[in-house]
Amino acid sequence: MLAQVEHKPWRRRGRLDVIACILREALDWSTKTRLVYRTNLNFRVLGKYLDFLIAKGLVEKAEVRSIVLFRTTEKGRIWLTLYIRLMGLIGELPDQ
Numbered sequence: 001m002l003a004q005v006e007h008k009p010w011r012r013r014g015r016l017d018v019i020a021c022i023l024r025e026a027l028d029w030s031t032k033t034r035l036v037y038r039t040n041l042n043f044r045v046l047g048k049y050l051d052f053l054i055a056k057g058l059v060e061k062a063e064v065r066s067i068v069l070f071r072t073t074e075k076g077r078i079w080l081t082l083y084i085r086l087m088g089l090i091g092e093l094p095d096q
Helices: 015-025 032-039 043-055 074-089
Strands: 059-064 067-072
Touching: 015 032, 015 043, 015 074, 032 043, 032 067, 043 059, 067 074
Parallel strands: none
Antiparallel strands: 059 067
16 A cells, blocks of 8 residues: 655745755855755856855855855844744745
């Protein structure tokens, strides 16, 4: 007997969902390649989001031995916490 699994219909992620996903995956230092795979974005789209998040102070960028790394800032952590709380209030918790 096959287990009955309820599948959610596919939907495009909104801008805030994508930002939350990037911030969550960059809580500890991450390379751009790791973020591409973990967030399911391509390099061009991720680059645009990272530029925006860096400009807003939500993500910081560092270079260590020619490796570029990204990390969520304290401001980004606060944003992510508020986003998760807000989604919980409206009953749409993002996939963890």
